[in-house]
Amino acid sequence: MTQSDIFKQTVVYSIPHMEDAQVKHDIVYKTIDGTQLTMDVYYPADHDQCTMLPAILFIHGDAAWEHLQSIKESGQYRSWCQLAAACGFIGITFTHRSTHQFTDMHGPTEDILDLFAFVQHNAADLCVDSANIGVWLCSAGGPTALTALLRSIPEWLTCVVSYYALMDLHSLLDKISDLSAETVEQFSAITHLKTNPAKVPPMHVVKAGLDRPHFNDSIDRFIEEAKRQRIPVELVTHPNGQHGFDLFHDDETSRKIIRDTLSFFKHHLKRK
Numbered sequence: 001m002t003q004s005d006i007f008k009q010t011v012v013y014s015i016p017h018m019e020d021a022q023v024k025h026d027i028v029y030k031t032i033d034g035t036q037l038t039m040d041v042y043y044p045a046d047h048d049q050c051t052m053l054p055a056i057l058f059i060h061g062d063a064a065w066e067h068l069q070s071i072k073e074s075g076q077y078r079s080w081c082q083l084a085a086a087c088g089f090i091g092i093t094f095t096h097r098s099t100h101q102f103t104d105m106h107g108p109t110e111d112i113l114d115l116f117a118f119v120q121h122n123a124a125d126l127c128v129d130s131a132n133i134g135v136w137l138c139s140a141g142g143p144t145a146l147t148a149l150l151r152s153i154p155e156w157l158t159c160v161v162s163y164y165a166l167m168d169l170h171s172l173l174d175k176i177s178d179l180s181a182e183t184v185e186q187f188s189a190i191t192h193l194k195t196n197p198a199k200v201p202p203m204h205v206v207k208a209g210l211d212r213p214h215f216n217d218s219i220d221r222f223i224e225e226a227k228r229q230r231i232p233v234e235l236v237t238h239p240n241g242q243h244g245f246d247l248f249h250d251d252e253t254s255r256k257i258i259r260d261t262l263s264f265f266k267h268h269l270k271r272k
Contacts, residue, residue: 007070010079012250013258020045021085029094029118030111037111039094039118040072041126042081054132054158054269055090056081057119059112061139065098076247080136087262088271090128092119099140102169103178105187109144120156131156134269136261138163139243142218143187150192153199159268160201161261164208164243165189168218175214190222197229204234204264206257208241215243236260 022043030037047053058080060071071077072093081091096111098104123130133156137145142165149157169184185191193200203226207219219235226233236257241249246258 018086167222
């Protein structure tokens with residue numbers, strides 16, 4: 001399957017009226033070295049632009065910059081945001097820089113933090129309930145987004161969903177020559193579970209059973225550490241799922257996991 005084919009794939013679960021979402025495209029949240037980084041904001045079809053709503057921020061994984069430039073328009077993020085909007089939330093998807101195969105973790109992490117700040121600063125204009133925001137992340141969003149969130153847990157963070165994310169980079173030390181032990185420690189989400197365990201929000205962690213071993217091993221270690229810290233984390237496993245199962249594994253297990261993910265957000269992101 002080509003990169004173009006992958007970008008066309010939508011999630012394997014749908015609900016009525018999701019494609020009726022109102023969308024604001026290409027809002028610039030940051031300019032870096034002359035390049036504009038933008039976001040798209042999805043609203044429920046009947047949103048009146050006066051009602052403040054909870055939001056879900058959808059954070060993509062990693063790839064070469066040539067592919068990431070348009071990732072927010074890919075089927076995965078469009079359809080997840082449409083699902084969020086059809087559930088009564090605001091869905092936000094955006095573009096951040098590449099880690100260049102985990103050799104530059106600071107750049108994309110700074111972008112993600114700047115997006116968080118932009119949404120908070122412009123919450124009224126965006127109709128976002130600034131104290132009621134959830135995050136959905138996947139894959140390389142573990143060392144970037146999840147690490148940033150756990151390192152300094154923001155007051156606005158209500159809940160987190162993690163799909164097949166890399167939560168501990170230690171297994172990459174012998175695979176990536178430019179990866180230092182300091183970087184591994186700093187950008188492993190598992191490291192920061194110990195920072196302030198009492199403030200960690202509800203987390204819903206999803207593992208793809210047939211994913212690469214170092215991804216699943218990192219998730220297992222993260223869950224074990226969460227248990228040691230007495231942090232309540234829900235773990236769900238798709239036993240036959242591959243990395244990206246929400247796009248490529250169209251079976252009832254995938255659909256149930258996506259459905260339960262939406263229920264998790266509905267439970268924690270209460271509409272006023």
